[in-house]
Amino acid sequence: MRYAETGFNLEIDLTRGNIERVATDPKDTELYLGGLGTNAKIMWDRVPPEVDAFSPENLLIFSAGLLCGTPAIGCNRTIVTTISPQTKLMHFSMMGGFWAPELKHAGFDKVILRGKSPDLVYIWINNDKVEIRDASHLKGKGSNETAQLIMKELNEPKAQVAAIGLAGENRVFFASIEQGRSSASRGGIGAVMGDKGVKAIVVRGTSDIHVAQPAEFLEQCNEVMEYIKFREDHPIPGVIPILSVLGSPQEMMIHDEKWHTENFSWGNSRTRRRDYWTDEIAAEWMETLDSARTRMVSCYNCPLKCGATLNMPGLPTYMMKCFTKLTYTMAAMSNLDFGLTIAQKATEYGVDGYSAPQVMAFALELLENGILTEADFEGMPEKSEDRFFWMLDRIVRREGIGDVLANGTHWAAKEIGHGAEEYAHNNIKKHEQLPLKLGMLNPIYFLMYCTGEKINITQIEGQFPQAPFPKREHREKFVKDWFQVPDDKFKQYFLDWEPRGENSMPYYPTVEMTCEIVDWMEKMHYIDDALGMCAGLSSFHLKAPYHIHNYPKFISFGVGIEMDEEKLTQAVKRYRTLVRANNIRRGMRRKDEKPPEDHWKKRIPELEKELLDTYYAFKGWNNEGIPTLESLKELGLGYVAEDFINRGILTDA
């Protein structure tokens, strides 16, 4: 008997229309847990580096996390893994919502798509009955529109739908997969779904998910619930609002956007507007959000209300969470009303809320600087807001200049030439980043930006404070009930961290401390991504309900695998290394591991070199960022070592 997981994957060959229910090896669960971990193993085994994003041989894996479908609170994430058309690396983008638990109750841990369907189809998984159905009538429909049409046509109001919009159908490199209030947005995974000819995957499941030690498991769940309530009553003082309370950044809840609007950059990640947030703007934005927002909504089995149901005048209802609230507004130098209006359209089209606005702001900069010309934008309206609507329509249809822009800033700049690459300035590994431009190099963030393979900072950071607290007494108070630390030394690192003077950035925390801090933060995210846990209750937060001390218990009691902190740490290291191995095999090296050139005004090359050297060694990687033979063997990844030797990536010295 398998606990927490179903023990079956659904394999669908779209070229031949073949559907198979395949039993999985319980040993893989011990070695790689599930979710991202087992996805990385499947990608390693079946998607060699010769396979492009749009080859039929590329896989598109939708995986429920290991604990999805159990009563573990907030455990509802779908981890989507494929080769990204934009980065050409193994990408893992994730979404919350309701889809993953439904898949588990239908009797599957993963849906693995391969091949390409000759016609547009959708997949209907109704417990163990699985059909590939015609979707020609859904061609060009919006993602929410598609979900509603399918639920109606199947007469299944309880089905959960993950769908692409026009952007995915047209293989836009930053197309998302949408699921009502959630989306897997980064890396253009929606383009791969469109390339495979799949408009949607629809799931309904009514079977049980078991846990190994019921009473003990539930006791852990109850403790988490109690701690969530405690944190609701005790926000962390001295940090910005979105970090003081749990959840995905509570952008739908808060009105005060002073911090984001004045610290993040507007336009094509260019302009800091330091006195932007006035009383008038605060009042106007509050009015906009209050009148649009009809309800705060949650994901499956989670009391945090991070999403909102939004109704903009004359537009269909949609849902949103997090920072998309501001990205369109800031890229177009406009206001919140515009941001929430265009986001409705962008959600239906299915585009990433980070990349899409930035691509459009980039295009306008090229026009202003004469690299693109009026002829490229023939028919474009004058007003900034109207221009964004105009460009969005062209990008998702790949019409005219939209066809070039649909490949994202990196590839568009390459194609446009004439110095356009200077304007694609906010990428890491070819992927658009948050519009942050800051002063002094931050060693902790430097390492996370360089080496994070999610290539998205909010999915790497979290457990350690972003900045020192001004006074020692504040810090002493903070560490008092900070039981989430894996080791008490982290408390000391924080206690001694000063805003100014000897123990301040960039030389404190020291290089060694920085490595340990970054490693801890990354480890927590990787655990979440295997278990299907939301970072908003875990790795994204200081003092989170889930941490390194209770996770082994959740796994032991839930899955029935003997687990302790050491064994869990080793498992995480194993599949984290395997993610890297997939990308090393695809050519990723040290040269690719760098933040945007202008991320910090003041850079310190010697320190950066030392940081990367030390961190690579700390992780068991060589100076190129390649996992060493020794560390591969220690992790039981001898098959990776062998492949690296065969490919000449490493030599057997």
Place this chain on the structure above:
Amino acid sequence: MPKKTIKTIRVDVDKCNGCRSCEVICSAFHAEPKYSSSNPARSRIRVIREPYSDMYVPVYAGEYTPAECAGRDKYTIDGKEYEECAFCRASCPSRPEFKEPDSGLPLKCDMCEGEDEPLCVKWCITDALIYEEREEEVDEEVEQEEMEIGLEALTSKYGLQQIKAVLSRMSEKE
């Protein structure tokens, strides 16, 4: 007047965030052995939800009914059109709610017997579900009338003498 305790869950649909934790914990509590599995399809509380219309109504299971009702009306509340069924607690032939998914047997809320409060309420920290106990006075006259109807039926079946004999035997035992 004598009193009896009525147990009830007060539902505030405005506070519901649609997370379905109530369904998860209900199905886990009623699993055999307790908490050994979870499956919202077995839950005795359901969130009747239409996210794209912003409709979320948690309903806990009431009586089984062998026939569907004639009603099925529609109600418009705050501009949103609800089916009457969205508020109905019956396990009824017209819909899949409140039936065991494999056997089709009806499910009914038992207020999580043995717990301080129903677990759906405990896990709903947004307070869309509030447990309430209230005392209701029992009208003795009505009770007497009901007793008389019962006794009359017994008398007509067994005769008054027989009933008297049973009553006196019962009084001796006390």
